[in-house]
Amino acid sequence: ETGVTQTPRHLVMGMTNKKSLKCEQHLGHNAMYWYKQSAKKPLELMFVYSLEERVENNSVPSRFSPECPNSSHLFLHLHTLQPEDSALYLCASSLQRAGVDTIYFGEGSWLTVV
Amino acid sequence: GQNIDQPTEMTATEGAIVQINCTYQTSGFNGLFWYQQHAGEAPTFLSYNVLDGLEEKGRFSSFLSRSKGYSYLLLKELQMKDSASYLCAVPDSNYQLIWGAGTKLIIKP
Numbered sequence: 001e002t003g004v005t006q007t008p009r010h011l012v013m014g015m016t017n018k019k020s021l022k023c024e025q026h027l028g029h030n031a032m033y034w035y036k037q038s039a040k041k042p043l044e045l046m047f048v049y050s051l052e053e054r055v056e057n058n059s060v061p062s063r064f065s066p067e068c069p070n071s072s073h074l075f076l077h078l079h080t081l082q083p084e085d086s087a088l089y090l091c092a093s094s095l096q097r098a099g100v101d102t103i104y105f106g107e108g109s110w111l112t113v114v
Numbered sequence: 115g116q117n118i119d120q121p122t123e124m125t126a127t128e129g130a131i132v133q134i135n136c137t138y139q140t141s142g143f144n145g146l147f148w149y150q151q152h153a154g155e156a157p158t159f160l161s162y163n164v165l166d167g168l169e170e171k172g173r174f175s176s177f178l179s180r181s182k183g184y185s186y187l188l189l190k191e192l193q194m195k196d197s198a199s200y201l202c203a204v205p206d207s208n209y210q211l212i213w214g215a216g217t218k219l220i221i222k223p
Contacts, residue, residue, distance in 0.1 A: 004156075025152065040122070042213040043157075043201070090156065097209045102147070105156035 004106035006091050012022040012112045013081065020080045021076040021109045023091030029104075031097055034066060037088040037108070049074060050097060081113045115205050116140045116213035125220045126192055133216045134187045136202035144205040145158055151216065152198045155200050160187070160200075189219075197221045 004018060004025045013019050034046040048056035049068040063085075065077040074091055088110055094103040117139045124191050138146065145164035149157040163169060163178035163185060175188040181220040185201055199216040 022202075041217060042118070042215045043203075043211075045210060048210075081154050100205075100209055102162065102212070104159070107156045 003095055003104050004091055005107050006106035008109060009107065010110045010112075012114060013078065014114055015081060015083070017081075018077070018079040020078065021091075021111075022087055023074040023076075023102075023106055024075075025072055025093040025106075026092075027093055027095075027104060028095035029038050029095050030071055031060070031094045031101075032068060032071070033092040033094075033103065034064075034074065034076050035090040035092060035105075037090055047076075048097070055097075078093075078111070081111075086112045116202065117203070117210045118202055118212055119201050120200075120217045121216040122215070123218045123220065125222060126189075128192055128194060128221055128223050130192050131188065132192060132219065133191050134189070134200050134219065136185045136187075136214055138183050138185070138202070138204050138212075138214075140183075140206055140212065141202050141208040143180055144209065146176075146178055147203045147211070148185075148187050149201040149203065150198050151201060156199055192221050194221050194223070 007022045031050045033048050036044045046060045046068040052068050063080050067075040072104040088108045090108045091106040092103045118134045148160040150160050151157040161176040168177045173190045180187045199218045201216045202214040203211045
């Protein structure tokens with residue numbers, strides 16, 4: 001079993017749909033992250049949770065809503081998305097805050113908004 | 115502000131050596147990371163440099179010069195499976211990782 005698992009791996013949704021991405025880490029880490037990866041662009045940090053508290057929110061539109069019920073699980077709730085939100089969404093975790101510790105990524109959820 | 119530059123794409127031949135450069139500008143310095151990402155897969159950790167010099171790890175080595183704001187990843191004895199994107203990242207003053215756009219490495223037989 002991989003350290004960070006994400007579901008679903010692929011998701012196609014309409015602009016009026018509501019869906020959620022799920023992430024689970026089995027590494028005993030204290031920090032979890034959501035990143036957005038678009039083609040030929042740097043990874044964009046969306047949200048950071050440390051010990052289940054949100055510590056970063058990088059000006060992400062409110063149509064993305066994170067939830068961290070415990071240190072092992074992280075969700076990204078999606079509603080009324082736009083086609084430009086189509087991207088690879090990567091979950092990651094680290095023992096402490098990234099930049100201090102190595103971060104470990106899940107395999108990502110490919111999101112297509114139609 | 116913070117900025118990271120790395121070439122968009124490189125091509126090399128199986129069995130050869132390739133050097134992928136990364137230049138960065140950051141207000142503080144807390145190390146530099148290299149990650150490998152195969153198409154459709156998660157980025158995976160390759161190396162972390164915080165002191166100047168070369169660190170070797172098998173076929174892969176990573177070099178850092180803090181005074182020049184420069185790092186490179188050296189891949190030796192290239193194999194087809196090394197075809198991937200290579201991402202450079204540095205933490206900013208808030209320990210938030212700033213990422214380069216990645217270098218896509220294409221290995222030809």
